Amino acid sequence: xxxxxxxxxxxxxxxxxxxxxxxxxxxxxxxxxxxxxxxxxxxxxxxxxxxxxxxxxxxxxxxxxxxxxxxxxxxxxxxxxxxxxxxxxxxxxxxxxxxxxxxxxxxxxxxxxxxxxxxxxxxxxxxxxxxxxx
Numbered sequence: 001x002x003x004x005x006x007x008x009x010x011x012x013x014x015x016x017x018x019x020x021x022x023x024x025x026x027x028x029x030x031x032x033x034x035x036x037x038x039x040x041x042x043x044x045x046x047x048x049x050x051x052x053x054x055x056x057x058x059x060x061x062x063x064x065x066x067x068x069x070x071x072x073x074x075x076x077x078x079x080x081x082x083x084x085x086x087x088x089x090x091x092x093x094x095x096x097x098x099x100x101x102x103x104x105x106x107x108x109x110x111x112x113x114x115x116x117x118x119x120x121x122x123x124x125x126x127x128x129x130x131x132x133x134x
Contacts, residue, residue, distance in 0.1 A: 004104070004130040006064030008057040012122050015053040030056060030076040032094070038082065053124035054089075054117045055081045061126040062091055062115075066100045074100060081115070089115050091128065105132055 018026050027036055035055060042048040059079040063069045070076070073096035080092040091113055093101050105111055109132040116127045 001134075002104075002109075002132040004065045004067060006061035006066070006126075006128045008060035008064065008126050010053045010057040010060070010124045012049060012053045012119065012124055015056060015124075016049045019049055019052065027052070030059070032077050032080045034082060035080060050119050050124060054119060054126065057124045057126035058089065058091065058115055058117060058128065061128040062093075062097070065128045065130050066097060066104070068100060072096060072100065081117075089117050091115050101130070104130070109134055 022029075027039070030052075031039070039048060039051055042051060056076075058081045059076050062079045063074055066074065068074065075096070078093065078095045078097035080094060081089055082092060083089055093113075101111075101113075112129070112131040112133075114129045114131075118125050
């Protein structure tokens with residue numbers, strides 16, 4: 001078994017400041033179209049900012065789990081955080097992030113890509129685990 005982990009914490013107040021300053025431009029920079037569509041339904045600004053912070057932390061944690069951060073063409077939009085029917089977050093890797101994941105994965109291995117998101121008052125945290133097993 002091979003295990004990769006990424007962890008990130010974000011100050012929600014920082015995301016709030018950025019959102020107040022840049023508005024939709026911030027969302028354009030860090031979210032995919034699917035993520036933006038999901039967040040469009042959130043009417044409560046506090047909840048919206050928390051969700052943006054969670055996704056930002058998740059993208060940072062994922063880039064760390066991939067072992068190279070945001071380099072080699074990996075951008076925030078190459079990592080998509082969506083929720084299943086039970087509201088459990090899932091990660092979809094796109095473009096350069098997917099390419100890096102495939103590079104890490106040997107054809108003989110199976111994989112688990114898991115994520116956990118949480119926020120408390122002023123902070124959002126994300127933990128991402130990539131496990132390859134035979």
